[in-house]
Amino acid sequence: MLLNLKKVFLTEDEKLNADYELDLHELDFNGTHPFLTPVKVSANAVNRAGVVNLAVTAAFDYTAPCDRCGEETITSFCRSFNHTLVQSLVGENEGEYIETPDFMLELDEAVTTDILLDLPSKHLCKEDCRGLCQKCGANLNKEKCTCDTREIDPRLEALKSLL
Numbered sequence: 001m002l003l004n005l006k007k008v009f010l011t012e013d014e015k016l017n018a019d020y021e022l023d024l025h026e027l028d029f030n031g032t033h034p035f036l037t038p039v040k041v042s043a044n045a046v047n048r049a050g051v052v053n054l055a056v057t058a059a060f061d062y063t064a065p066c067d068r069c070g071e072e073t074i075t076s077f078c079r080s081f082n083h084t085l086v087q088s089l090v091g092e093n094e095g096e097y098i099e100t101p102d103f104m105l106e107l108d109e110a111v112t113t114d115i116l117l118d119l120p121s122k123h124l125c126k127e128d129c130r131g132l133c134q135k136c137g138a139n140l141n142k143e144k145c146t147c148d149t150r151e152i153d154p155r156l157e158a159l160k161s162l163l
Contacts, residue, residue: 001041006103008047009087016045022058022108029116030064036074037061041111045085052085054098054105058115064123068131069139073123081114 001020008014021038039060046053059078066073085105086097098110130140135147152160 001107003043003045003105003107004103005045005052005085005100005105008045008052009085009100009103012047012050014047018043018107022111024060024112024115027112032064034062034064035060036063039111039115041107043107043111045105054083054085054110056081056083056107056111056114058111060115062119066125066129067122068124068129069141070132071125071139071141073125075123079115079118081111081118083110 001018001022003016003018005016008016019040019042022041023038024035025033025038027033027035037060039058042057044055046055057078057080059076061074061076063072063074065071083098084096085100087099087103088101089097089099098105125141132138133140133145133147136145138145138147
């Protein structure tokens with residue numbers, strides 16, 4: 001969605017609201033397509049004392065395999081992001097502001113970037129996920145395996161023969 005922010009930049013206390021759905025189902029992220037439903041986006045741009053602030057809320061369902069057991073997980077997220085918009089950047093402040101030189105902002109790109117940077121690095125099916133057995137590969141959340149899980153340090157293996 002392309003936002004024309006000219007009126008907001010030029011008029012103090014001016015607001016611009018946008019509510020829409022962003023379709024990311026074709027986005028390839030880590031070899032999967034994790035966005036099964038559209039992202040619900042609510043954006044508000046406000047000029048306060050000559051400074052334009054953008055507040056964005058994104059609600060979405062994210063699917064990914066559990067990092068411990070491999071089971072598919074679906075997590076609902078509702079994230080908020082805030083940005084200061086400027087017409088031009090001078091100096092080294094590029095990470096702190098979003099530049100809109102022609103008063104236009106491609107909101108889809110900003111929202112997608114915010115979402116991808118805010119996703120957790122680890123996805124678990126549940127907090128106490130037990131994962132997979134390292135020997136037989138059984139899902140320890142669903143079944144109990146009979147593998148001997150005691151590990152003997154290879155440096156001490158020779159001492160085992162003495163017992």
